[in-house]
Amino acid sequence: MSALLGLLLIAQLNSFEFTAIPGPQTAGDSFQITVIARDPSGGIHPYNGSALLSTSKDGLWSYVQPGVITFQNGVWQNDVIITLADTLYLRCVEPQNLITGQSNSFAVFSGPPDRLLLILPGEQYAPGSPDGKLPNPPRNQVAGTGFDIAAYLTDRWHNTIKARSDSVYFGATDRFADIPPGQLSDGSGSFPATLRAAGNQRLHGHPATGSPVTPDTSSSLAVNAGPYEQLLMLLPGETHLPGDTTTRPWAMPGKEGRPEEQFLGIPFPVEVQAADNCWNIVTAAAESVALSSFFPFNSVPEQAKLGETFQVEFLTAGPNQNLSARTLAGVSSYMSWVNIRPRTSLLEVEAPDTVRAGETTFVRVTMRDDNGLPVVAAPCRFSVIAGNGDMLDSALLSDTLGRVTARFLCSRARGDELNTIKVTADTVVTADIFVEMPDPSLLDGNIVVFPNPFGFNQDRAKITYYLRAAAPMTVTIYDTFGNEITNWKFGTGLEGARAGVNRIYWDGRNRSGRRVANGIYVVQVIGERHTGTTFNSSQRIGVIW
Template identity: 35%
Template structure:
């Protein structure tokens, strides 16, 4: 210890002196240090101010790195922590041109805590917060490089007695992975990435799960040399680094090509890639795309920055293929397959009858044609009422076309007070067309619960049937009965709820003037009874006279 005189000899600060630091110390654990402000004779002098504490040649591992002398004291005493381990550690104190160093002492690593991985271009840095300094050098996809791995304490000092096993994986789903056994606390593994992008490696201790895992710095992986062409169709995504080998499994991309349509252009993207399907940056080569029969054969394009885009179509439907070829280097893609389907381009619509009354059905027949004006088989066609009170029968709202490209739907109406023109929208693919049905309401009193018959009387040559119109508040069972003037039953029909005549809304039933044996009744007046019921509840019971004239 430097002697302290009862009476300090004042003079100018010349250098600093340390009490001897015991050895060994442990990284990360504070120990007491006393530092004196001394004149050129080695005598204590008052000092007002601060001083910097560091290890020569290393800028980071002492805390605190600044000490303060208060009230003109000639000594500072406090705890310092050194984060770097070593055999001959020396502390230096410096202020205003005055310096001083401690005795050499040993600092031992602390207990095992974490892994540190170091990439090419970086330097292992014990005592540093991350354990490494520098910037990783870029690597080429597919090339192996060495990754150094160290088992360290919390402050990244090597634990040279460790022989743990470690395992390495990465952000590259197609990159290498594997493990090594450390020797003397360290080791190296050869690693390669397949996907060109910014990547990282994850390192974990297999022997001791309590050891903190490490993630490397980001490392830039660039593509290899131009090797082949890759075709991307709508619905497919680029999959650089892909390890798929069989062309049937479409290496270099994921997803399935979406169906395209006859005589409609679709985009075709072509990449110039390396052997691992990474897009390169080559420019200047002339690329041609060709395909199966009916392909529109777009003009060749010059590839720019590894990419060219074409727009083309097929004139016929079916399973098709296409390829891309570099006309300068003769690189060629594998065969790419997609389905071409016929898309609705126009309809032929027929409505029969074009005019109906409530309860009647209008049939809507549609023939669907493609851009080649050819009928399309198996095309789903949807029908919806967009104007009026009618509706499409549920089983006919979406129907497929037959071999002749024809489908049929049915329209009806159950309610209404006035005549109306209903509009039906017909839709297939992205094509839509409309048609109309005229609805005649024979007597608006039907909605008020009346039973209406028309024509009445009937039976002439041009009026072979009469229609009975009535309104039901809900679906129910219906009895439809006709009697002669003497009360004898002529015709009876039992209708179940939900069937035609037993639906909620306006219903229509017809009678052709024949009895249940299929014979014409005699001319005269007949009595009609319609009764709607569910169990014992009667919702409608109406009677009406109707005349038959032959």
């Protein structure tokens, strides 16, 4: 019975009527409309069903929200939002019986400026839609070949904002892209662009600094490499740099990084690729290529196909040895340069077996190659891998005899200990140095003076003391009446003020440089930090000339 009543009610529904909609409206802003269900005589029909709401411009998208309305007693009154800026009218349709009605025509203007929109070749601008464009992929482009992009200043719903001439700046995921800035005309514009790096790229558009407009990033754009035009040779340490705009051969276009130093007589890989005019690697015909140099070398194979790898071995050592590639058809690469040096296979290390804590000693190394010859101008590195010592020289270059001399100091020992030094230069060796505490009483805060007395036997005395922590230090020599003879001040961490064993020397002279008289003197060592005194000790010194 109820179903029959519903059919009767629908049968009496004749049309939908819109009350007049004033214009203009603003895209994205809500406004109220009223839709009335009418019977055949023009009266209000008590329809309580649903109907579809659309605009006269609907196609792939519906430009009105909501799209479905539900009547109560023949009337629907509520707010709607239209996203498309255009002149249009609204339609109401009951879908089962196709009962319809439409509003008056009215204008919808764009909303306030909100964002930029970039449209690539192959894409189609679609104002009023969620993305601002039809779901068509952009057309592929060729590296180094220019094309045009469109830019629009739009509201939130991608409607163009007319009468605007904003400046627009561009960028791309391709760091070598050429997209000059430009200016919109009446809210839109077409701008030239050239992408150089092959692969999937995106473009960026942003307004002038300070603008509240949201920047845009384009769809992903496939950029194909151009035709084969040149050769690209890659040595170890170099990385392919597609799209590179560098043109001068000495700047190594098409790649970044510097060739790694190679060893005499040791093969290393060299790759030769076909490239377009933007240094993108391309697939070329099976063309043969060979290498050449001003210096003697071997390559395996002697000839290879483009894209294959050579194993190259130089037969003489020296800096800046050149290498280039050339196809049988006459296409050449620019020259690359690589340093070749002998490989260090033997390290001869000389170091003392035992040293005193706080004394600087020397570790001497001779570097030799496979033939026992000195390795010249090669790096040698030093590090302490066990013990509390320090290498004062961590890296040195060998001299013309293949030798390096590094300084070792252990001032932080708290007793006798063994230090192990690691020496690295293509190969690795270790050396042990035993560090002994010169006087165990140093750990108790005492000062040790040697020789004592001095003057008749040695022209200076060595003053030794131990600090648990680095601190500013003052060392003063007094006579027996308390008169100051001379003094030294040492900053934190310097010799005389570093953690561990410290040594300074007194030559028996006052601050004027004159010898003091024979007699007994007192050395006082004081360390002070902002937290208080960290060290305070004294010791007598005898002077006999």
